[in-house]
Amino acid sequence: MDALIQDIYTLISRFQHPDRAVRRDAVRSLKRVGAPAVPYLVEALRAESTPTRQHAAQALGQIADPLAVPPLLMALADEDSGVWSQAVAALAQIGARELLRSALSSSVTRVRWGASLALWRMRREEAAFPYLLLALQSDDLLVRNSAVLSLWQQPDDRALATLQIILTPEDSVINRYILQALQHIGTPGAQAAIAHWLSQQPRRRDA
Secondary structure, X not given: OOHHHHHHHHHHHHXXXXXXXXXXXXXXXXXXXXXXXXXXXXHHOOOOOHHXXXXXXXXXXXXXOHHHHHHHHHHOOOOOHHHHHHHHHHHHHHOOHHHHHHHOOOOOHHHHHHHHHHHHHHHOOHHHHHHHHXXXXXXXXXXXXXXXXXXXXXXXXXXXXXXXXXXXOOOHHHHHHHHHHXXXXXXXXHHXXXXXXXXHHHHHHHO
């Protein structure tokens, strides 16, 4: 086997390492390898191991080769939300606008939502906005977080009502994301939402 191919497989195998730093370094090394690693990372997107699929999507986004777009679009249907969120981030980095637009009409909800988030992060694609609002109300925490992150990166005050609806005392993780997104939106309405939320905290703690 060619030495480079062997090195690529070795790096991909480290995606399952228990040490986060090792996994992160493997992704960085594959980014340096670049285009020659893409076919093997696409293969890894179909691996049984969830961490392997997640980090394969991440590495493909960092390499940003357009050839990775179709398999990443397929990864938006992955049952694991971590793989899905990494595929969203990767597609936003690569920026295949027309293919992402086509995916907005997918029959698979997660694919529609994933494509919309990637499009919104790229350039505030207007056609993506209704799907972004729906993703904000998903039952899946990672999907909601990814949608809020999209608004954080590309603020839009039309989402204020939806953000306020999902700002609940039961979920501190999503609350942190939402409050950061509201800060980035920065309009008077967003600032008022933050002020209202903060004003309610003493009473909730006393309850």
